[in-house]
Amino acid sequence: MRTALSSCLPVLRILASTFMAWKLLSLATNTSHPAMVVLSGSMEPAFQRGDIIFLSNWTQQVEVGDIPVLWFEGNPLPMVHRAVEVHGTGRQLIMTKGDNSKLRDVALYPPGQIYVYRTQVVGVVRGYVPYLGWVTIAFREVPWLRELLIIGIGAIGMFQIMLGQEEKLTGKGGKKE
Numbered sequence: 001m002r003t004a005l006s007s008c009l010p011v012l013r014i015l016a017s018t019f020m021a022w023k024l025l026s027l028a029t030n031t032s033h034p035a036m037v038v039l040s041g042s043m044e045p046a047f048q049r050g051d052i053i054f055l056s057n058w059t060q061q062v063e064v065g066d067i068p069v070l071w072f073e074g075n076p077l078p079m080v081h082r083a084v085e086v087h088g089t090g091r092q093l094i095m096t097k098g099d100n101s102k103l104r105d106v107a108l109y110p111p112g113q114i115y116v117y118r119t120q121v122v123g124v125v126r127g128y129v130p131y132l133g134w135v136t137i138a139f140r141e142v143p144w145l146r147e148l149l150i151i152g153i154g155a156i157g158m159f160q161i162m163l164g165q166e167e168k169l170t171g172k173g174g175k176k177e
Contacts, residue, residue, distance in 0.1 A: 008157070031057035031123035036069065036078065037133030042098035043067070043080055047125075050134040053080065055123030062086060062094050062118060067125040070096065072110050078122060081105055092118040 025034040038051045046067070047053060055069055062068050062083050071078040084104065085095035093115035097104045106114050139146050 029056045037136045044100045052129045052133045054127045056126045057123040068121040071122045
């Protein structure tokens with residue numbers, strides 16, 4: 001049992017390190033979502049489906065031309081569209097539109113809202129990496145890939161446990177006594 005638990009420690013370290021790195025990145029960028037995958041073509045040609053975008057939320061004001069990421073309460077996914085109109089400096093009102101759309105986004109806002117409030121902005125896009133997000137999209141849209149990954153991780157874990165049991169029986173280094 002002890003060998004099985006000790007073989008899980010490297011995996012737990014990797015998971016904990018990844019979580020800590022994400023939280024540090026969140027603190028550094030002042031947003032709970034410092035990176036996201038573009039899921040639609042609404043911002044083409046600026047961003048393609050599958051690009052990973054990097055956000056920051058340190059800017060107090062959104063300017064025309066900025067690309068804010070909006071997340072409305074109750075919506076499962078955020079919206080990444082360009083600011084085409086901005087009003088006010090206190091309670092800032094923002095109008096957005098996808099680069100690949102002819103219409104402004106009013107129909108996509110919560111009912112009764114004709115502008116986005118600055119408080120609904122999760123962050124502003126500061127950079128991107130093309131195509132890397134396709135891995136995430138593939139796992140989301142092709143269910144058997146997720147299952148294959150889970151089976152693969154389970155098989156590796158079982159192999160590690162069996163290897164540890166064999167070493168315990170034969171002694172360290174695999175030599176029989």
